[in-house]
Amino acid sequence: MRKIRKEKKEIKKTFNRVAIIGLGVMGASLGMALKKGKIAKNVVGFARRLETRKKALACKIVDIACDRIESAVHGADFIVFCAPVSVIPGMIKSVAGGLLAPGAVLTDVGSVKNKIVVEAEKILYGCKSEFIGSHPIAGSEQHGLEAARADLYRGAVVALTPTPCISGRALQIAREFWRALGAEVVVVGPEEHDRIIARTSHLPHIIAALLAGCVGRDHSAEYGKFCGGGFRDTTRIAEGDPELWHDILENNTLYLKKELEAYQKELKKILGGLKKDKSKIIKKYLKLGVEGRHSLLSNQNTGSASRFFSNG
């Protein structure tokens, strides 16, 4: 008990200087929320493009806008990388050599965790700063600073993916950060995260893209009139930035492939069933769909312990 109390004492409810590296929809929403909630004394943002920096300042998304990552992280106690998964390790490398404030906690918002975490820990080995992976289960099919919303993280689940190397202090700081934004934190290992998220997010994404491509494969003009709300919803996420999603999926193909194979097996069963007893097979899969959705979504707001992760 004493240890936990001690940890809690160390936590600052207000962060001194938070650096956001990348001001797309995720980063800009984070800046908005931090400023609105007065969670950080200073919010510093990095964006490569001058126009983005100008807009971020004009819209009061950040207090300071930097054109170099090195300047943005200077003196920051909390740093969030809001950039594509495969870009983040290079970014961490660029600031790892003495530019980070001692005790600074680094995190990100990427949808794949194991690769980033492994590389970040290698880069920061021996440093006085720690990287702990974050994945907010929140987002938008729109992209860019213009799509930012101050409430993007409110009520969202944020997966925190510490390894055994991560200190309790760093975990607690990251947990407090997301909680201050109104998110619910769950703690899970990076590899386990990638396995789960392949099923709940990466599979639906590729399926939505495949479906949109299949329905729109020819004579699109004719078929368009017959596309209703069902098609629109089912394929909405297919509008997500293909570059960004390519980067995500490419970094989790091992688990994505496993999920696609399981999915393909079920699809085969449906097609086989349509040839034999169509009524039975259709009924079966419609029922499984309703049951699957209910069991997943009705359990979203429970805090039950599980063998996969603990609620943070």
Add this chain to the structure above:
Amino acid sequence: MRKIRKEKKEIKKTFNRVAIIGLGVMGASLGMALKKGKIAKNVVGFARRLETRKKALACKIVDIACDRIESAVHGADFIVFCAPVSVIPGMIKSVAGGLLAPGAVLTDVGSVKNKIVVEAEKILYGCKSEFIGSHPIAGSEQHGLEAARADLYRGAVVALTPTPCISGRALQIAREFWRALGAEVVVVGPEEHDRIIARTSHLPHIIAALLAGCVGRDHSAEYGKFCGGGFRDTTRIAEGDPELWHDILENNTLYLKKELEAYQKELKKILGGLKKDKSKIIKKYLKLGVEGRHSLLSNQNTGSASRFFSNG
């Protein structure tokens, strides 16, 4: 030109007595819209359950609520069957023998057209009433009278599926009916309708159910926290009434099977590609998804002629 003008003269902008057979979400929304828009002098509804009839009267969805179809259709100039696809032919049969007002136009709101149209024309052969299939591309994953909305049909596309047996007068009446509700009418043959709708609606429905079932196949409590807006949207239609959708899909398995086979072929290509050049295959299908969705949805509001159907 003279013929068309003559046809137009015959059209009543206000219907005298519209009968709605079935007061679920589709039928009740229709009643609401007819009464709100003062499109019919009298709206008569049929519902088997006393509670539904009471609610329909209390919520001013209908003027008269009947417990027998025979009473509901009495004296009606326009009759809309808002019941499951496979139930409709039996309903038409029950009123075909002299109960219908001469010149009455019958239609429905079913998602499959060929079977209904063929059976209805057989039943009504020699009668002074005609059946013309309608399919409003509108709906809700919710069901029952409680989910009804007066604006359900506003802005929706309604496919009208006349056969060569249908008179210009009946087609025009049906067209005016849906237009009065604010819908856009497209005219297409029943068989062609079923072929197109298998791709744009029935395929997405079974895919959404399959996906929800796959993601929720085990350890659902653990996976639920990792289901975000993407999963929720992609599988929303899987919440649709399984009984109703079973009825729809079972009546269009020929085309649904063709669509599922085409879809399976593409899925196989993705899985094959993940083993060879994962980056290339992911990029390709994400791009096809965006392009497919854009081409379908950007063409929804154009009135261009096509080889499949004409704008009504």
